[in-house]
Amino acid sequence: MNWVNTILQGVLVGGLYAMFAAGLSLIFGVMKLVNIAHGDLIVLAAYVALIVTDGLGLNPIASLLVVVPVMAVIGYCLQRGLLNRTMGDDILPPLLVTFGLSVILQNGLLELFSADSRRLQAGALETASLQLADGLSLGVLPLIQFGLAVAIIAGLHWMFYHTALGRSFRAVSDDPRVAQLMGLNNRHVFALAMALSLAIVAVAGVFLAVRTNFDPATGPARLIFGFEAVIIGGLSSLWGTLLGGILLGVVQAAGAELDPGWQVLAGHVAFLAVLAFRPQGLLSRASR
Amino acid sequence: MTASVTRATRTSTIGVVVVAIALVALALGPYWAGRDGMRLLIEAYTYLVLASLWNLLAGYAGLVSVGQQAFVGLGGYVLFALATLAGVPPLLCIPLAGIIAAIVAIPVAAITFRLRGAYFAIGSWVVAEVFRLGFSQVAALGGGSGTSLPAAIVQGMAANRTAREHLVYWVALGLMVAILGLIVALLRSRYGLALTALRDNEVAARSNGVDVERTKLVVFIFAAACTAMAGSLIFLQKLRITPDAGFSVNDWTALVIFITVIGGIGRFEGPFVGVVVFFLLRETLSDLGSIYLMILGAIAILIMLKAPRGLWGFLAERTDAQVLPLQRRVVARGK
Numbered sequence: 001m002n003w004v005n006t007i008l009q010g011v012l013v014g015g016l017y018a019m020f021a022a023g024l025s026l027i028f029g030v031m032k033l034v035n036i037a038h039g040d041l042i043v044l045a046a047y048v049a050l051i052v053t054d055g056l057g058l059n060p061i062a063s064l065l066v067v068v069p070v071m072a073v074i075g076y077c078l079q080r081g082l083l084n085r086t087m088g089d090d091i092l093p094p095l096l097v098t099f100g101l102s103v104i105l106q107n108g109l110l111e112l113f114s115a116d117s118r119r120l121q122a123g124a125l126e127t128a129s130l131q132l133a134d135g136l137s138l139g140v141l142p143l144i145q146f147g148l149a150v151a152i153i154a155g156l157h158w159m160f161y162h163t164a165l166g167r168s169f170r171a172v173s174d175d176p177r178v179a180q181l182m183g184l185n186n187r188h189v190f191a192l193a194m195a196l197s198l199a200i201v202a203v204a205g206v207f208l209a210v211r212t213n214f215d216p217a218t219g220p221a222r223l224i225f226g227f228e229a230v231i232i233g234g235l236s237s238l239w240g241t242l243l244g245g246i247l248l249g250v251v252q253a254a255g256a257e258l259d260p261g262w263q264v265l266a267g268h269v270a271f272l273a274v275l276a277f278r279p280q281g282l283l284s285r286a287s288r
Numbered sequence: 289m290t291a292s293v294t295r296a297t298r299t300s301t302i303g304v305v306v307v308a309i310a311l312v313a314l315a316l317g318p319y320w321a322g323r324d325g326m327r328l329l330i331e332a333y334t335y336l337v338l339a340s341l342w343n344l345l346a347g348y349a350g351l352v353s354v355g356q357q358a359f360v361g362l363g364g365y366v367l368f369a370l371a372t373l374a375g376v377p378p379l380l381c382i383p384l385a386g387i388i389a390a391i392v393a394i395p396v397a398a399i400t401f402r403l404r405g406a407y408f409a410i411g412s413w414v415v416a417e418v419f420r421l422g423f424s425q426v427a428a429l430g431g432g433s434g435t436s437l438p439a440a441i442v443q444g445m446a447a448n449r450t451a452r453e454h455l456v457y458w459v460a461l462g463l464m465v466a467i468l469g470l471i472v473a474l475l476r477s478r479y480g481l482a483l484t485a486l487r488d489n490e491v492a493a494r495s496n497g498v499d500v501e502r503t504k505l506v507v508f509i510f511a512a513a514c515t516a517m518a519g520s521l522i523f524l525q526k527l528r529i530t531p532d533a534g535f536s537v538n539d540w541t542a543l544v545i546f547i548t549v550i551g552g553i554g555r556f557e558g559p560f561v562g563v564v565v566f567f568l569l570r571e572t573l574s575d576l577g578s579i580y581l582m583i584l585g586a587i588a589i590l591i592m593l594k595a596p597r598g599l600w601g602f603l604a605e606r607t608d609a610q611v612l613p614l615q616r617r618v619v620a621r622g623k
Contacts, residue, residue: 034406036354085593091405095352096549096592103542103585107578220537224417227410231403265421268414272399275411279402 005136006257007250012142014249015149016211018242019204020226021233022152023197025241028230030169030193031087031176036098039223040105041198045071045205046214047109050118060120060210061144068202075198079191087190102219109216117213126210145207152200153242160238169193221264228271234281243283295476295614299607314461318454326457330525332563333464337518338540339547339559340471341511346545347554348475348483349507350490352405355412357541358396358419359389359512361534363519365423368529371441373428378437378445379459382520389516393509401504413537420535434530442527460521467514474510475556475614479503487554538581546588552598556614561600 020042027033035041048070052063082101086093128140160166171179172189180186208214208222225248233244248267255266274281317329338356345351366385370376376384396415403411424432446452474480482503485493494500519540523529533539543566551562566584573580595602 032406034410036409082589090596091350092346092352092553093592093596095406095409096545097589099354099542099545100585100589100592103538104582104589107581107585110578111582220413224410224414227407228414231407231411261421261425265418265425268418268421271414272418275399275402 002135003257006253008136008138009142010250010253011246012138012146012249013211013253014229014246015142015146015242016204016207016245017225017229017248018149018245019152019200019207020222021229021241021245022149022156022238023200023204024223024226025230025235025238026156026200027193027197029236030173031190033083033087033094034098035197036095036223037102037105037219038098038201038226039221040102040109040219041071041074041201042205042208042222043109043214043216043219044074044105045198045202046120046209047113047118048202049120049206049209050113053120059125060122060206061125064203064206067206068199071198071202071205072195075201076191076195078198079194080187083194084187084190106216106219113216115215115217117215118209119213120206120209122210141207141210145211148203148207149242149245152203153238157238165192225267228267231281232271232274234283237281237283240281240283244281247282300614311465315458317461318457323453326453327525328567330457330460330521332567333460334518334522335544335547335566336559336563337464337467338515338544339551339562340468340556341514341518342541342544343548343553343555343559344471344474344483344507345511347548347558348487349504350405350486351504351508352409353412354409354537354541354545355400355414355416356511356515356544357535357537357539358412358416359393359515360519360522360540361416361419361423361529361531361536362389362392363516363521364523364529364534365429366516367520367523368435368437369429372435372438378441378524379455382459382463382517382524385520386513386517390509390513393512396512397505397508401501401508416535416537420531423534424531430530432531434528434533436528437524456521456525460525463517463521467517470510470514472556472614474507479506480614483507543584546584548598549588550591550598552600552602552604554597555600555604557604558598558600562598565599 020038024035024038027035045067049060049063049067052058052066053060056063056066058066082097083094086097122141125141129137130140130143131137158166160169168179168184168189171182171184172186176186179189204222229244229248230241231244232247233240233242248270251270252263252267256263258266314329317326321329338360342353342356345353345356363382363385366388367378367381370381370384371378396412400408400411400415423429429435442452446455475483482493482498485496485498486500486503490500519534523534526533547562547566548559549562550565551560552558569584569587570580573583576583591598597605
């Protein structure tokens with residue numbers, strides 16, 4: 001029963017990792033941009049949520065109504081004002097600019113909020129759980145988190161293939177020059193993709209902040225978890241991203257069960273094993 | 289009329305003379321720099337080495353690694369492991385660290401090279417994290433809280449503290465000259481021509497017969513070995529290592545990237561300019577703490593956007609200057 005519990009908890013955490021990964025994979029799909037500051041933006045969202053919950057007295061779930069639009073606007077402005085200038089065939093500028101951004105965000109948060117660990121309080125919701133069997137219960141909050149992750153992935157999938165926005169995302173992804181000739185404003189489309197990515201980041205940041213302690217230095221690990229989920233699942237597959245997140249969560253939970261020091265290490269090793277034996281990821285046929 | 293290929297220019301002839309004079313002055317460092325000055329110089333040498341190696345990887349071979357701290361920490365840990373557990377003399381550990389890192393780099397490359405471009409960057413970072421978490425589990429090396437070099441081993445290196453400090457200084461200078469010399473030799477060799485072609489256009493290089501994968505692998509292994517030797521030296525001077533210090537992404541990769549980007553990526557001279565700017569900024573702004581790092585990050589972003597070839601590239605493009613004779617050019621000669 002202990003192991004069933006461990007695996008179930010791992011699956012639920014995997015939903016959070018899938019959220020980290022979905023934002024990353026969305027902007028890579030649309031504009032081949034790998035955002036090194038992705039994890040730090042998740043932590044930024046957590047601090048925004050902290051200010052909102054403290055300032056307006058909202059509970060964390062309700063704070064999403066403020067945090068999501070705020071992060072989306074930040075994403076739009078970031079892309080329009082800075083990252084669009086780095087787009088091109090050379091991979092160095094976007095990589096190094098987002099790397100610089102990551103260092104600026106970490107140190108900026110450190111300056112504003114100090115290195116103290118913080119956490120969002122969710123009140124009664126935090127401890128509420130569903131009793132499935134003797135010694136086996138699922139927290140309500142992790143269940144909401146997992147449900148939202150599935151909804152986000154399904155929503156992205158639907159958006160990509162059934163909406164005008166999704167069509168323009170696919171168009172600029174296939175061929176930015178032709179897309180522009182067809183009347184799309186690539187700069188605007190890229191900025192919308194980043195806004196959407198950071199809206200997902202906002203949800204991820206809020207749930208991260210309720211689940212664990214966070215401080216300004218915790219961003220890079222979130223980037224790595226999201227990245228691992230993307231690669232494990234397969235680069236070109238959104239549902240693969242969810243599967244990758246779940247697998248990463250389960251492997252980490254199993255590692256932690258064996259020895260607390262192995263939690264993160266086990267996830268990394270699983271990622272390297274996938275890279276060595278199935279580099280295209282579990283749910284993708286295309287090689288990269 | 290005939291044409292020949294030459295690398296030397298007027299500026300590079302002057303440059304070689306200036307470099308030679310500077311080397312003599314630096315070799316005499318212990319007699320004019322003082323204890324703090326020597327420590328600063330050693331730090332500058334190691335950062336110059338790390339930045340030049342990262343420049344070789346990212347600027348020439350297109351391998352934008354964010355995980356070179358893996359090899360800095362590995363070098364440091366090899367030194368501590370061999371010296372304390374096997375009784376190997378510390379200075380001998382430095383070349384051994386290079387050899388071990390070269391061997392470790394082969395499977396690392398086999399896995400991370402499956403990732404392209406920007407994804408390679410994060411993949412290399414994961415490898416460094418695996419090393420950090422892995423060494424945290426090794427109880428014989430102090431686990432997560434790290435280990436120190438025992439006083440007996442440190443004192444055994446030289447007759448007294450002054451002699452030891454001079455020795456470490458000269459080893460640091462010698463290592464820097466040797467590694468930079470190897471980089472120059474590499475850039476002037478067939479691999480250098482392949483690398484320059486790779487830097488300028490990977491597809492064109494491939495179609496002209498450059499074995500891209502092989503060239504990248506050679507550069508990666510070379511950089512890993514040299515980075516590990518620099519890492520050994522860094523921690524030989526610090527006398528203490530922890531997993532977080534050894535595999536620090538901020539100290540051994542972020543700062544190194546900023547130095548290279550500010551100085552000029554894809555140019556041999558870039559890291560020299562970057563190190564000078566970095567140390568000037570640090571000595572004037574370090575009181576600002578984390579704001580100083582934000583300023584450094586902002587400068588790097590600004591340079592990436594406005595002068596992507598860095599301060600040296602900006603200068604060299606306008607004046608056609610080069611300090612060392614590296615760039616091949618065709619010279620027409622009348623009969």
